[in-house]
Amino acid sequence: MKAAARARANIALVKYWGKADDGPLNIPAVGSISITLDALWSETEIHFDESLSADELLLNGRHRPEQMSRVRRCLDLLRMRAGVDHAARVTSHNNFPTGAGLASSASGYAALTAAAAKALQLKLSGRELSIVARQGSGSAARSIFGGFVEMRAGALPDGSDSFAEPLMPAEAWPLELVVAVTAREEKKVSSRAGMNRSASTSPYFPAWVAESAEDLRQGREAILNRDFEKLADVAQRNCLRMHGAAMAARPPLLYWNAATIACLEAVRELRRAAVPVFFTIDAGPQLKAVCAPGASAAVRKALTDVPGVVDVLESGLGPGIEAA
Numbered sequence: 001m002k003a004a005a006r007a008r009a010n011i012a013l014v015k016y017w018g019k020a021d022d023g024p025l026n027i028p029a030v031g032s033i034s035i036t037l038d039a040l041w042s043e044t045e046i047h048f049d050e051s052l053s054a055d056e057l058l059l060n061g062r063h064r065p066e067q068m069s070r071v072r073r074c075l076d077l078l079r080m081r082a083g084v085d086h087a088a089r090v091t092s093h094n095n096f097p098t099g100a101g102l103a104s105s106a107s108g109y110a111a112l113t114a115a116a117a118k119a120l121q122l123k124l125s126g127r128e129l130s131i132v133a134r135q136g137s138g139s140a141a142r143s144i145f146g147g148f149v150e151m152r153a154g155a156l157p158d159g160s161d162s163f164a165e166p167l168m169p170a171e172a173w174p175l176e177l178v179v180a181v182t183a184r185e186e187k188k189v190s191s192r193a194g195m196n197r198s199a200s201t202s203p204y205f206p207a208w209v210a211e212s213a214e215d216l217r218q219g220r221e222a223i224l225n226r227d228f229e230k231l232a233d234v235a236q237r238n239c240l241r242m243h244g245a246a247m248a249a250r251p252p253l254l255y256w257n258a259a260t261i262a263c264l265e266a267v268r269e270l271r272r273a274a275v276p277v278f279f280t281i282d283a284g285p286q287l288k289a290v291c292a293p294g295a296s297a298a299v300r301k302a303l304t305d306v307p308g309v310v311d312v313l314e315s316g317l318g319p320g321i322e323a324a
């Protein structure tokens with residue numbers, strides 16, 4: 001009972017921030033829309049082994065006790081379906097910095113879910129895998145699929161209608177992503193803790209939730225029409241609104257550093273010069289520049305020159321989960 005899988009990171013253009021419940025079901029308060037990336041991935045091997053007394057996780061060669069309850073949650077859901085109760089040894093590797101706002105939990109929990117289902121010989125649909133991955137990390141529900149992906153918040157209390165679905169294949173609109181890495185260390189406040197703090201203390205959180213449905217509608221429409229300027233408008237305002245809600249939390253959450261702002265200015269400057277690019281920022285200081293096909297070389301060059309940028313990564317859009 002052993003298998004391995006690869007899953008890619010994804011970047012939300014209309015973001016998930018806040019939960020409908022804080023229980024193990026991990027149901028989001030809002031839907032989201034993302035792009036799955038080709039170049040940033042997690043590879044996970046899982047071995048269900050009767051000689052083990054408890055589940056074990058080795059992530060990039062290190063034990064990660066703080067991840068164990070979420071890992072166990074995903075494994076338990078699949079073990080229950082397969083009627084197996086062996087503990088598992090999980091060995092996972094990311095080819096990019098972990099926990100720094102580069103969506104390592106998305107690729108990590110999607111790869112874990114895919115590898116565990118395969119090792120247990122479960123034949124699950126993408127939707128079923130997405131529901132399991134969600135319970136490891138909300139954004140992981142989207143990394144099951146490639147290209148443009150939409151996550152539905154759902155309305156049912158058991159979470160059975162809270163899953164991601166493919167919206168448009170990558171080949172239909174091969175956008176390019178440039179990531180300006182402005183800090184390599186892991187962030188101090190995780191997405192999970194940050195969104196829970198925002199939901200429980202930010203006076204702007206209800207407004208964030210109220211505006212989300214319209215952003216989803218416009219984001220979906222912009223993607224299906226391949227309307228770059230419209231997608232830029234929706235994604236940038238949605239990102240700033242998420243950070244606005246976070247900044248208004250108690251204590252405040254500020255995920256940016258000086259270089260994040262400098263990169264944001266550089267992207268605005270490029271836009272003024274008619275380069276088709278827009279920014280988005282997640283729960284960390286990295287700036288992600290989404291570029292129309294063919295525009296990433298100019299954007300990469302501009303972001304490389306910004307003081308405080310320590311690395312620049314590039315990626316096209318990629319597929320969903322794969323065997324590894």
Ligand code: PMV
Binds near residue numbers: 016017138
């Ligand atoms: O899946 P989590 O718990 O790591 O939360 C992801 C939150 C954001 O990356 C900020 C937004 C998103 O939709 O991916």
